[in-house]
Amino acid sequence: MKFNNEYKIGKNVILGKNVRIGDGTVIYDNVEIGDDSVICNNCVIGEPLNDYYSNEEYVNPKTIIGKNSLIRSHSIIYADSVFGDFFQTGHRVTIREKTEMGNNCSVGTLSDIQGFAKFGNYCRLHSNVHICQKAIIGNFVFIYPYVVLTNDPTPPSKICIGPTIGDYSQITTGSLIMPGIKIGENCLIAAGSVVTKDVDDFSLVLGVPAQKKCDVREIKSRNDKDESYYPWMNNFERGMPWKGIGYEEWIKIKN
Amino acid sequence: MKFNNEYKIGKNVILGKNVRIGDGTVIYDNVEIGDDSVICNNCVIGEPLNDYYSNEEYVNPKTIIGKNSLIRSHSIIYADSVFGDFFQTGHRVTIREKTEMGNNCSVGTLSDIQGFAKFGNYCRLHSNVHICQKAIIGNFVFIYPYVVLTNDPTPPSKICIGPTIGDYSQITTGSLIMPGIKIGENCLIAAGSVVTKDVDDFSLVLGVPAQKKCDVREIKSRNDKDESYYPWMNNFERGMPWKGIGYEEWIKIKN
């Protein structure tokens, strides 16, 4: 009932094999969607940039969405971005121009990516995450609801310095990351933290302003009090490339 | 001008008497809507679960919305949930599967219920509230904007332990409730709190992390400095079943 061919499509749109497009969706010029992807209803893909409203000779930049992607309903993705394969979104996502995402990334319902941002592979943004311009996010970074990344140290100003987040770090619910902050690899940012200083690899930080509490490897597992839970890759594999073989084995094969 | 019969409707949909459905709305299979309800424009009711995209034999589970409900525009309600009578939503609400709500509940604009959650009667979620899976909410619980309930103590993990909130408690703006936390009855969680420990009945807690400040019965009324304001039921009756007779009288009649 979702796919009645009631959508609009622009010029030079390239649709892969078996792509399904929901009712009420609009796909603008120069969008490319990989094989076996689903674009649900009422989405806008390749939303024209601001120039569109005033420049009669406006040409829409290219937008690429990888194979096996699933864009849920009412999402708006601006032109001039590139998403890898197995890209997924929730509903009502807004993603501005010049966003680059690797493979296997997901962006939750209501999340808002301001563009000019870069993500590695296997990043997961949950619902209602706000990513500022110039943010640089590594691989396997998970960001939880109501986290905001910021980029202007003296608002309002012309300075725009996005935060950097290293591989495997977990930025948990309601944290605020200040402009230009560098969060290392394997960090855990506790809920409600305001991160005003750089964070070393393997640190748990918490509070307002956030202070280092301990090394994440000191945090015990809920299920086995003798075992450290972090690095989490040994304890979590849903959707991860090491599913079924374990992280250690995957790293060996990969290298 | 809202109701021009320009909507889509699936199979086995049961519409009560005098139900009005707005333009652009889609109602999927096996939805049941009670008498005198209004579903505004551009809503999705009974949104199919993820399985829909891959399983050709997918059957949509039942979705029930009670009588006298008002679902405002652009809301998305997944299949397999049950809402009581006099249910109301704001705009752009997202409610996932296996949500149970009693009678007289409301969910504000942009709120996001992740499903597998249970609410009593007369709950009010204001704008932009985020309810995690496995949350259990009592009766007459009001939750204010930008509150987030969480369920994973060591993210990311397979553990999912939602918070529990007792009857009459007020969870005010921007609070974060940590996984598995039990908030008693008649509590007041102050704005911006990060609640990391269980909260006893009648407690006011505040801060990051939240600490008990006092008993809520010590909080004076703004209008009458000699009177306690809480429990609030003696001082507030808009939309409450004790309207016109007072809470004490209502409790007597009810029991």
Add this chain to the structure above:
Amino acid sequence: MKFNNEYKIGKNVILGKNVRIGDGTVIYDNVEIGDDSVICNNCVIGEPLNDYYSNEEYVNPKTIIGKNSLIRSHSIIYADSVFGDFFQTGHRVTIREKTEMGNNCSVGTLSDIQGFAKFGNYCRLHSNVHICQKAIIGNFVFIYPYVVLTNDPTPPSKICIGPTIGDYSQITTGSLIMPGIKIGENCLIAAGSVVTKDVDDFSLVLGVPAQKKCDVREIKSRNDKDESYYPWMNNFERGMPWKGIGYEEWIKIKN
């Protein structure tokens, strides 16, 4: 591709010269839109008030949007509000009735104005800002993502006392402003603050609860360590009326 004349329009709608209206947009009775404005696709302008659903003689109050405005897609603006010239919104904005905005204001993606609120000229609300009823905002006030203004000191109650924010103040990311708080002119509210006391002119406040840290004029510029950055008007002119001539000169001409 956006403007195919596939919109709906009510009675007594006044459209200025060169107004463009996107597909799927609905404009209700008694809306007035100024010259050269663009209303993008899937917007609702003049959304009827609650009375509409039950009162058969309902008459939609007047809604006015000034000249040269740009309302981005999926925004919902209730009837009975007035916006000045050069008004701009992001996507999915919700603005309730009895909102007054001066000229050159903007409201970012997902922001939610609860109505009965008043703004001066040149206010900028970024993404995901929540403005309560009865808030009073001056001129050149910028409010950053996930800021929430609140109005009920003893929730739930009948008391509704919105905050007041003075000219040029900057309310930065994730701050919560408590009911009835008065923030002076030229203030800087740091990210993640919970503001529970009035704030004097030129104050930087931060923390939970927010404390005064210093005078904003003591904050140095990132680019020139000998210079104060605030008041910011000497250092920022994008979109400001002093662009090209400087704030000091503009003030002289203006007075």
